[in-house]
Amino acid sequence: MLEIDSLTKRFGGLAAVNNVSTRFEAGKISAIIGPNGAGKTTFFNLVAGTFAPTSGSVRLKGRDVTGLRADQVARLGVARTFQTTHLFDRATVLDNLIVGHRLRTHAGLWDVIFNTARLRAEEKLCRDKAEAALDFVGLSHLSHRIAADITQEERKRVAFALALATDPELLLLDEPAGGVNPEETVGLAELIRKLVRHGKTVCLIEHKMDMIMSLADHIVVLNYGEKIAEGSPAEIRRNPAVIDAYLGAEHADA
Ligand SMILES: Nc1ncnc2c1ncn2[C@@H]1O[C@H](COP(=O)(O)OP(=O)(O)O)[C@@H](O)[C@H]1O
Ligand SMILES: [Mg+2]
Incomplete structure (x- = not known):
């Protein structure tokens, strides 16, 4: 569905996204995790055409969409939430x-x-x-x-x-369960699964580790704009670089 090659976005001297390559498979749930300021939202902005990358490329279903405007990307089947x-x-x-x-x-x-x-x-x-x-x-x-x-959870819906x-064919969800309680989070995760059952491809940014670990097929970890790991939830959980940067020892034990 999406192929990202050497994607970079600089804001002045800061590389908010730095040389990131990855791919998202059609019909799967991918997740982007990482500490605050890691470049997750900027990555979405680059894919969705909100910002043009400084360098690198974005391919959607084999078509080069690098640098297209947000409305053009939307018409090619990409939607996002903020x-x-x-x-x-x-x-x-x-x-x-x-x-x-x-x-x-x-x-x-x-x-x-x-x-x-x-x-x-x-x-x-x-x-x-x-x-x-x-x-x-x-x-x-x-x-x-x-x-x-309406409530925060209803706003998310x-x-x-x-x-x-x-x-859309591809949905980019930026913290879809941000600010909602654990019970409502389960409901939103179920809604994301329903999207996939209806043929959508999903990529989400989320801080709620339990949700990510049970929901995602594939996880990309960003830190200071760089991809430091990617893999299945099981692989990410035991990746030393991820534990160092983000998850903390208690998650590794769990
Ligand atoms: N429009 C912008 N102009 C300047 N700096 C930005 C802009 N957007 C994001 N940044 C910076 O890029 C870095 C990554 O931000 P962001 O992508 O929002 O991180 P995340 O979503 O992972 O918390 C941060 O240091 C942030 O301050
Ligand atoms: Mg963000």
């Missing part, structure tokens, strides 16, 4: 999804605001997709709720629905 779920708090959940769909598939807000005729023509299609996505994530009952009134509305 660490923080930004919603229009005074709009309903359903309206958030309808507008979000436009923002993700068109060049910018300008287009959404001024292209109202086309927006209306497409509204039925957008609405159907939004309702289907809400149903998929188990939030149909909240479609007319004001976004400000809305983020999934926003990503799904563009019919």
Whole structure:
């Protein structure tokens, strides 16, 4: 699904992502872990076209997508969620999804605001997709709720629905269980498995080690922008460099 070769992103003197190569298989769950500031979100930004890399390449299903804009990458089947779920708090959940769909598939807000005729023509299609996505994530009952009134866990599910509305093949999930309780985390992990059962490929960034270890097929570990390890959960758990950098001795014992 995704082949990353020697990917590097510098911000001034800082190499936020430094010469990272890896690949994500179709139909699998891959995870990116690493300490805060390791370059995980920057890696997603490079794949999703939010930033162009300083060097290196990104191939999606064999096609070179290096340096394409975010809306172009979205149209090729990549969707993402963000660490923080930004919603229009005074709009309903359903309206958030309808507008979000436009923002993700068109060049910018300008287009959404001024292209109202086309927006209306497409509204039925957008609405159907939004309702289907809400149903998929188990939030149909909240479609007319004001976004400000839903819980953190429900916001996370809305983020999934926003990503799904563009019919992606690859989903990049940035801390999908951030700020939710352990019970809700189990529910979100189940939702990620459901995505894969429906043919999606998933890559997630997460700090919750129990979730990652039970969910991921493949784990990539970043530290100071560099890939220090990759492998199955069992391999990562016993990798000395990972234990040093990140997991700590108690996880190694476990
Ligand atoms: N837009 C940016 N401009 C300058 N520095 C950035 C930018 N985005 C991220 N960084 C820096 O790059 C490094 C990696 O950040 P990030 O990818 O957000 O890490 P992570 O998601 O692993 O916590 C950090 O040192 C961060 O301060
Ligand atoms: Mg991050």
